[in-house]
Amino acid sequence: MSDTTSAAYGDLLDRVGRLSNVSHASELLSWDQQVMMPDEGTPARSRQLSALSAVRHDLLTDDELGRLLDDLEAAGLDDERRAVVREVRREQERAVRVPTALVERISAASSEALTAWREAKAEDDFGTFAPHLSELLDLKRRYAEHVDPDRDPYEVLFEEYEPCLPLDHAEDVLTSLREAVVPLVEDIRAADADLATDTFTGTFAADRQDGLMRDTLDALGYPWERGRLDVAPHPFSTGTTYDARITTRYDEDDPIGALLSTVHEFGHATYTLGLPDDAYGTPLGEARDLSIHESQSRLWENHVGRSRAFWERFLPRVVEAFPGVGDPSVREAYEAVNAVDPSNLVRVEADELTYHLHIVLRFEIERDLLRGDLDVAEVPAVWNDKMESYLGVRPETDAEGCLQDIHWSHGSFGYFPTYSLGSVIAAQLFDAAAADLEGLDDLIRAGEFDPLHDWLTDRIHRHGKRFETNELVRRTTGEDVSADAFVDYATAKYGELYGLQG
Amino acid sequence: MSDTTSAAYGDLLDRVGRLSNVSHASELLSWDQQVMMPDEGTPARSRQLSALSAVRHDLLTDDELGRLLDDLEAAGLDDERRAVVREVRREQERAVRVPTALVERISAASSEALTAWREAKAEDDFGTFAPHLSELLDLKRRYAEHVDPDRDPYEVLFEEYEPCLPLDHAEDVLTSLREAVVPLVEDIRAADADLATDTFTGTFAADRQDGLMRDTLDALGYPWERGRLDVAPHPFSTGTTYDARITTRYDEDDPIGALLSTVHEFGHATYTLGLPDDAYGTPLGEARDLSIHESQSRLWENHVGRSRAFWERFLPRVVEAFPGVGDPSVREAYEAVNAVDPSNLVRVEADELTYHLHIVLRFEIERDLLRGDLDVAEVPAVWNDKMESYLGVRPETDAEGCLQDIHWSHGSFGYFPTYSLGSVIAAQLFDAAAADLEGLDDLIRAGEFDPLHDWLTDRIHRHGKRFETNELVRRTTGEDVSADAFVDYATAKYGELYGLQG
The missing domain is CATH 1.20.58 (Methane Monooxygenase Hydroxylase; Chain G, domain 1)
Structure with a gap:
């Protein structure tokens, strides 16, 4: 040089x-x-x-x-x-x-849209939100045109959240998910199995939940000298490799919600903590965007936190914290945290499987809106039709339908797909880890998380933004980003849980 | 326009x-x-x-x-x-x-000086700190020369902390203080009175102290929707008119320390909170520097928090929080929080009166150092001589002498005087408030703090940086900044407490 x-x-x-x-x-x-x-x-x-x-x-x-x-x-x-x-x-x-004036207009329009969305949701009145959604779509189309007038605006906007995976690749993944998950959910509904969904019922004091979260984070290896746990209305994780903080939320009816949410945010924090100290302040010390970030949280939440091995280890802690739950078996706990409920209309409460259909639906709608293939006025009907088609259930209100999420009121179009992308990448990474680390299930059962943690740091975290998304996944797993690993995992897991034909 | x-x-x-x-x-x-x-x-x-x-x-x-x-x-x-x-x-x-390179050199030198100071203090070895102090003095002299090569460097540095009160004016105030306080302290020592200094002895759990602080702040009118109380190693207050936070510290041997410190920081916070919302982000929405800021904290700490009227109101709360203190009289509480202890070597633990002599000593030494009238090597001896001359006590170690404060290791020369200036201005303001607000003592005794608070907001807070320091004080009190009000207040207060000849 x-x-x-x-x-x-x-x-x-x-x-x-x-x-x-x-x-x-x-x-x-x-x-x-x-x-x-x-x-x-x-x-x-x-x-x-x-x-x-x-x-x-x-x-x-x-x-x-x-x-x-x-x-x-x-x-x-x-x-x-x-x-x-x-x-x-x-x-x-x-x-x-992008001209500053346009960025400022979008910011101002989002502020107003947010207020309108809150009102619309509270009063179940899509009409209040519709003109704001139209304006934001228009402004974001213009935004995309400034970035690149020759490309599909949705593609350009998607890159705000996932800049390094081509949209058509992402779309293939989402289509594969839909094609596999819709029939699997139908089979589950048809199986009419009776899972132990009432394993954890009662009232669970917030301060005892807080103690359980801290114990769990200790056991997972969260380094308190570089982090903290606090309460926030919407749990999130943020920070740097020196200081990666977690937030959670306590619902006194549902300690498992807080537990899995905390494990999810722990996954995000491990990524931040695994970034190299000596590259702090450069792209090599920063995380590779939302899909990979979400892969870390989903891996810990779903492949660790919802696994049988995890519950063999942690059920005694939950029972100790909340003796009122009695003496459930590991199987009952495992069923409770994995039960599929297609009738749940709300994305953030959805189970691991139907979650993807909530995402596919949003992706298809926002893509069609941006491309001009769908009018804003048609959104409620299309939303409900898709819910019926994918999940077999039709929202009775828009508050529980197309008004449920905050994202569009922020002008965030193209964000949703990263949730599903993260989840499928998590399945790919977990398979690769299981192939590399002998007896991964036994390690989890023994509460030995360091090997998995170290493996993820070595393969993913320490590279920062060095590699683009697909390259990073291919280097680690030998495969391109794909829904296959998730579909195999889900088919096996839910097949066993619901006694489906193999 | x-x-x-x-x-x-x-x-x-x-x-x-x-x-x-x-x-x-x-x-x-x-x-x-x-x-x-x-x-x-x-x-x-x-x-x-x-x-x-x-x-x-x-x-x-x-x-x-x-x-x-x-x-x-x-x-x-x-x-x-x-x-x-x-x-x-x-x-x-x-x-x-001032060249950026010099600012960066000062910042780097301070970092090193801070480490050296910690070591020097821990090991009572001034020699470890001396070369760093010399270097910082040299760098700050150069800093002052860049700002104005034709003026006394100490004068220029003092303006970092108090830009709107001429140094000779400040020096007159400090000289008057010394001339009045030294003989008053001598009289107190000679009086050999037996004040009830053991009114609050025992062990005071931090969580109960915390409850007492929150009650006290409630009673004083602290608006929690624009503030918070937390714990910090060195209590401070910070923020904006929308969000003015307080910190405190709990010593399990001394609940009164935390109480008065919290009232002190409350005073700072009231100033911040009284700045006009609509001038946020302009000098008219910002506080008038350190002397006036300190006048607000000292007014609440000393003229309210150490007054007999305050203890008539708050002693029952303290007793309720800590029944172990028994049933002390208001007089005993008043004596305990106002006892003068000239033998205390440490500024931050000093009483309201001798505090000024700690400041005068530091001011004289740093001024002489900057002007080249004193060598760094002579600091320990000069410090101890002045302690003996002003307070009648000689430190046995430099750790309890010239190494006790962090300020010089930060390169903060000229900061100390603002503490005493704040205190004398507090006395002037409190006199003016007492003249304007009928029965101010009765209001305090009744727990009615709004009139005083509103008066201070009207006279001081709402102006932001509109007026320079002396003008602000003159507009409010009819007098220039002066030690007279404090000297009169202290003479009367300690005369009564120690039974001195009037």
Whole structure:
């Protein structure tokens, strides 16, 4: 590397470091807003966040950054440095291409849409939300056009959340999921099996749930010297490799909800914690976008937290924390945490299997809306038709139908698919881990999580954004991103649970 | 105002708003670091704070900001806008004049000095800290020279903390304090009175102290919807008018320490909360520097929290929280919280009266160091001589002497005087409030704090940085900043407590 190139690369890292640190500062402000901030703090916090966002935009659109990227792209860097330049360029390009005024309009329109959505949901009146949804679709179409006028706008928007997996690849995965899950759910419904869904009923005090969560996180190996657990209305995880925080929520009727949600967020946190300290502030120290992030949370939630082996280990702890549940068997616990309920209309409460159909439905609707193949006014009917077709159940209200999620009121079109992508990647990774780590089930049963944790850090976490999504999965599993592993896993698991024909 | 001027002023407010919001973001990051952050979060947090500091510096030194200020200074603005321009110019001028490289060197030298100071204090070895202190003095002298090569460097540095009160004015106040307090302390020592210093002895559980603090803050009128109370190793208060947080610390031997410290921080928070919402993000929505800020905390801590009337109201609450203290009289409580102990070597544990002598001593030493009238090597001896001369007691170790405070290891020279200035201004304000509000003592005794609170908001808080320090005090009290009110107050109070000749 020439001295000039080396100096340019150093300058790039300085600028990227500042950008990254400003982003992490914003994330901390958001964490505080959701976890600590007093009720009336919002006006100041909103302005602080918007100032940091403006600072970020100015740093990204600085002409000198563009020149550095031009020079470095032409300089013949090694693979690792080229990956850094690629990742910075992707962000810089969007920031430069989309006018600030449009970003601000979208932000203002989302604010208004959010208020309208809350009202519409509370009053079950889609008409209140519809004009805001139309406006946001229009603005986001224009946003996509600025980024690239020659491409499908939905494809462009999808890349906000999953920039490194082509949309047609993602769409193949979602189609495979639909084609496999719809008949599997039909078989389950037809089986009319009687699973032990009432294993954990009663009232479960929040402070005892909190103790159980801390014990569970201890047992999973969560490093408290680099994290914390707090309560938030919508659980999330955030932070850096030095400080990766988890939030959860306690429902006094349902300790298992909090437990699996905490294990899910633990999965996100392990990814953040597994990023290399010495690449902090560069793309090599940052997580590979939403699908891979979600693969880590789903792997821990579903493949660990919903496994029989996990319940052999953890059921005694749950019983100790809540003696009122009596003396359930591991089988009863396993059934309770895995029962499939197609009649559940609400995505965030859906089981591991039907969840995908909720996602496929949203994906198809938002894609068609963006492409102009569907009118906003038709959304409620199409939503309900698809619910009936995929899940055999029809919402009676839009509040429990197309108004249930906050995402569209944020203008987030293209986000939903990353949930299912994460889940199928989780299945692929878990299979690969099971092939590499002898007796993975026994390890889980013995409460020995380090080998799995280390394997994931070695294969996924430590690379940061070094590889693009499919390459990362292929390097680790030998396969492209695909629904196959999930479908095999689900077919076997639910076949056994529901006594289906193999 | 011409359209051009109006546009320039609008542009100024946009820039100042961004600056202010970036500063508030930094403050939140610092709050989190001291209150919430896990142990190993420091490397990331330091870089986030330093990125925000660099962003702030770039915003302040932007040529366009300088041009706007030039134009607006020439434009004949009204008083309020002129005050805004004056305040922004002050900050901008320092940022432009001091080279970034020097700021970074000071920051790096402080980091090293802090480590050396900790070691020096732990091992009672001034020699470990001395070279770092010399280096910081040298760097800060150079800093002052960049700001203004024609002025006394200590004067320039003092303005970092109290920019709007001339140093000779401050020095007059400190000299008056010394001349009045030294003989008063001598009289107290000579009186050999036996105050009820053992009124609150025993073990006081932290969680019960916490309950007492929350009750006390409720009773004082702290608005929880705009604040919170947490624990921090060194109590402080921070935030905005929308979100003004307090921290405290519990010592299981001493519930009164936490109580008065909490009332002190409540005073700071009332100032922040009293700043006008609609001026958030401009100098008119920001507090008038450290002396006035400290006047608010000292007024609540000393003139309210150490008053007989306060203890008539609050003693029953303390007894209820801690029945183990028995049934002390109000007089015994009043004596316990006001006893003077000249033999206490440690500033942060000092009583209301001798505290000033700790400050005068530090002020004289740091002023002489900066001016080159004192060598670093002489500091321990000079410190001890002054302790003996002012307080009649000589530290046996430097750990309890010149190594006790963290300030110099931060390179903070000129900070200490603002503590005493705040205290004398508090006495002036309390006299003025007592003259305006009939029966102020009775109001306190009745737990009616709103009138005092409203008076302070009206006279001080709502003006933000509109007036300079002395003008603000003169408008409110009819007097310049002076030690007289404090000296009269202390002479009467301690005369009564110690039975001194009137």
